[in-house]
Amino acid sequence: MARAGQRKSNGARNGRGAGQRRNTRASERSLISVLTGLAREVDRAVSGPPTRPVVRTKFQVVALLVREERARVLADTDLNDSKRARKLEQLDGVATLIARTAVRDTSLLQLLADDARVSDSARAVKAKVMRSAGLEPPEEPESEPAAPAEPALSTKNQVQPQSVTARQLANPFLAPDFEAAAARNAPQARRLAGWELLEPLFRSFEQGANGAPSCMTLPDPRPVPTPAGRELMPHQSQVVAAAASGHRTFLLADEPGLGKTAQALLAAQAANAYPLLVVSPNVVKTNWENEVRLWTPQKRATVVHGDGDQVDGFADIVIVNYEILDRHVGWLGDLGFRGMVVDEAHFIKNKTSQRSQHILALSDRIQARAARPLLMALTGTPLINDIEDFRAIWQFLGWIDDTMPLGPLMNSLEETGLTPVDRGFFAAARASVIDMGIVRRQKVDVVADIPARRVADMPVELDGAAGRSIRAAEAALAARLVERYRSAVKARSADSATDAIDHEVVRRVAASELKAASADSGAENVFTMVRRIGQAKASLAADFAAQLSRNVGKVVFFAKHIDVMDQAEQMFADRGIRYASIRGDQSPSVRKKNIAAFVEDPEVSIVVCSLTAAGVGLNLQVASNLVLAELSWTDAEQTQAIDRIHRIGQDQPVTAWRIIAAHTIDSKIAELIDSKSGLAARALDGAPDEDPDMSTNVQLEALVGLLTDALAAELLV
Structure with missing residues (x-):
């Protein structure tokens, strides 16, 4: 015990013991690993504006910690040149990833500024990330207690336009409204007191x-x-x-x-x-x-x-x-x-x-x-x-x-x-x-004069190396799910063994796979596969849109990802087809100019739209045909896109051509999206409740279907 105490004392005199150096270095490696994982999580969550506030907070935290860790690595005299270079290279990799993420939503760039405001929630997330990497976050200065207000609104570090101040000075008092206070304080009936009603x-x-x-x-x-x-x-x-x-x-x-x-x-x-x-x-x-x-x-x-x-x-x-x-x-x-x-x-x-x-x-x-x-x-x-x-x-x-x-x-x-x-x-x-x-x-x-709309599926075959790669990846994913399913069934007692498919186990295995996919395990998963399918369909969808425009006139082309939009626009340009583009990173003036070009210029036959940036708020009813190059995860998002042309004043039948990759998970996802379309109808329109599970998760159900089909195929052999 004395020797151990002496070692501790010597370590304290030297500023840091050998064991502490090992732990700190492990934490450094762990911090970079945590930042890499968090940056990937943010990258998956950002498909274009608007980016959710929680994702913006995580983006800012990654940027702050990369900046601080880079400065610390440069100042660390315990690192030799090769180790310092390796760490800086890893940090540059994380920085490059968040820079690519910001390209899809340019409003994130303001969070990278040196003077960007760091909210309390961002500080809390930063501390949590540091602790998960084995580091103790620095103490934050205590903020002044907020003045009580009813209801409370946080006003710390917020702006107030000068003209608003002028209005308040011109009329500094809001007249009290006793009717409002009386209504909020009115006694409530008590017969249902104690019942859970929500x-x-x-x-x-x-x-x-x-x-x-x-x-x-x-x-x-x-x-x-x-x-x-x-x-x-x-x-x-x-x-x-x-x-x-x-x-x-x-x-x-x-x-x-x-x-x-x-x-x-x-x-x-x-x-x-x-x-x-x-x-x-x-x-x-x-x-x-x-x-x-x-x-x-x-x-x-x-x-x-x-x-x-x-x-x-x-x-x-x-x-x-x-x-x-x-x-x-x-x-x-x-x-x-x-x-x-x-x-x-x-x-x-x-x-x-x-x-x-x-x-x-x-x-x-x-x-x-x-x-x-x-x-x-x-x-x-x-x-x-x-x-x-x-x-x-x-x-x-x-x-x-x-x-x-x-x-x-x-x-x-x-x-x-x-x-x-x-x-x-x-x-x-x-x-x-x-x-x-x-x-x-x-x-x-x-509205009797709004024509009925229809969604027409266009199955396409994914030929060539891309198609073979996607089918191989899907087979590998199915095989991995089957292996997990067999292991789970085998873990049960022999008495419970049966040749029939255990659907409860199927759902547990699918849920586990979905959780692993969300954590970016590095293996092929449902998200990466759908992204690859979208990329493989891009040229086919663009080709169909080009042919369609020649036959029917103006066409709206929707895609989820920037690279799919890029491929489509390149094909249109190569074929001499004039097009406009609606993206999330455009300024309001550019966006307005491009919309006007499609609506008013008869030579502009196609508008290429981001599903997230152009799915709401646009009136493109000059067209009556729409191409959905990529599938959404919800029927609501798909419906919002279709309703850019199916609006008051539309005097033509509206057709949405949905491009489906045949013989892939794409087809299953399309079926699930269609099954979800009854949700609003059941809840709002009084349609029969054919599907009792209204909270069906399309991603989970896609994996359930993939595993079930694979098991059924095995039983037939």
Whole structure:
């Protein structure tokens, strides 16, 4: 013990013992490994703007740690030249990876600046990453405690445009609204106190439809004053009439293309809900400004860009995009809005995301300050994967909080006289929620002049080396899954052995494979395979689009990945076909110019669009044919793309040509996407519930199908 203590003392005098040096060097290697894995995770998550806030945070943390580790390696006198060069090369590899990632979403580049703001969440993630690498993060200086506010909005390190300050100085006091306070503090009925109600409310949209569509009772269409040359369609005027008669919360879930923007703007006018806040994806905020000029030209709109230097603080309508909301949430919460519209509201379905938390905080602040504000959630695809995608939207609208229904919804449930164990509760609960303001109309029901659309699959054979490689990789993946399945079955007792396929084990094996694929194990997986299939289909899809354009005129070409777009554009250029391009890294002016070229120039026959950057907010109805070169993971994303041409004013049948790689997992994914298309129909349109599992994960089910088919093939041998 004495010798051990002496060794420890000597180590302390030398500043660091030999064992400590070994641990530190191991941590250095581990940190680079952790950063490499995190950079790859971020790269997979970024397919183009908008990038989720949590992914942006991880991107910034990787950049910070690479920068700090590089400086430390350069200053470490314990490293010889060869070791230092090797570490610097590894760090350069990570830096190159995040640089390539930023190319797909150029808004990430601002996070690489030396003066980029580091949020508290980024510091927390940074500390977690360092600890996972065996390093102790430095202590952060304690921040000043935030002043209490109700509801709380973090304003640390946020911007405030000068014109907003001028508005506040011109009118420094917001008049107290005692009606708002009374409404929030009103006593709640107590019969259902103690019951868990949120889960039954969500499930009521699966079990209580009884063939009825999800649409509140709306007033009869009535004339709505509109600018000269513009006229609302009857279904649009119904929502405006409801707002005029006093209704104030809407989940406007009309199918894409039915004019939700105009309905929202004129509903705000009818409710006098000014100032009005509009939150939208970046790609459509300029379109919102244009729609304000068209439908409510007497109202002034201002669009928030960057730090808001050009914001008009005295405008009637403030338009801001999700991606920069964190910088402006402070002053937005204090401006005194009397209405709020959230466009593409399915963007907030993840309640843990920063964007969702900002939206909910702003909504709560508005409801605390204004009596019966106008709150509208706009989305043609409110459900993506699960019925609980409703949760954040309902909370934004003030119908629920984290634990229970609120106000009028709770009172409506009380008035039913039913509890969740009573027969008829689900139907009554569903009706109560719908009456809060769910509006869902289908094109076939309300717009007779919008032609039916169809999706036509175009199977293609992947020939040559690429096709052989993909089929070999798919066979190898299937063989790996079968091997894992056999091992799992063998681990069971001999009595349970059977030749029949154990579907429970199949799902466990598939789930394990999906988890490994998400962790980037380096082996061929479902994500890399689908990416390779997309690359292999690129030239075939472009060839089909080129032929199609010669026969039918203008064609919209959608792809998910930049390299697929690049291949298609190169083929069009080689064939002398003029095209326009819509990508996520374009400035608004370039984007507007390219859209105008496709819409107005008869010589531009094809527009090549990013599925993520151009899937919402565009009107490309000059075309009636669309090519989907790559498959999405959701029917909602595919539908959003098709609805760029299937919109009000389209007078031609719309056909979406979906390019499918035959005899590959591509075909299975297409089937699964189609099966998911019934989700919104079951929950919102009252269609029969043919698929009881509404939360089906396409990626998981694709692997389940691959393994099941492989096992079935073995049984036939």
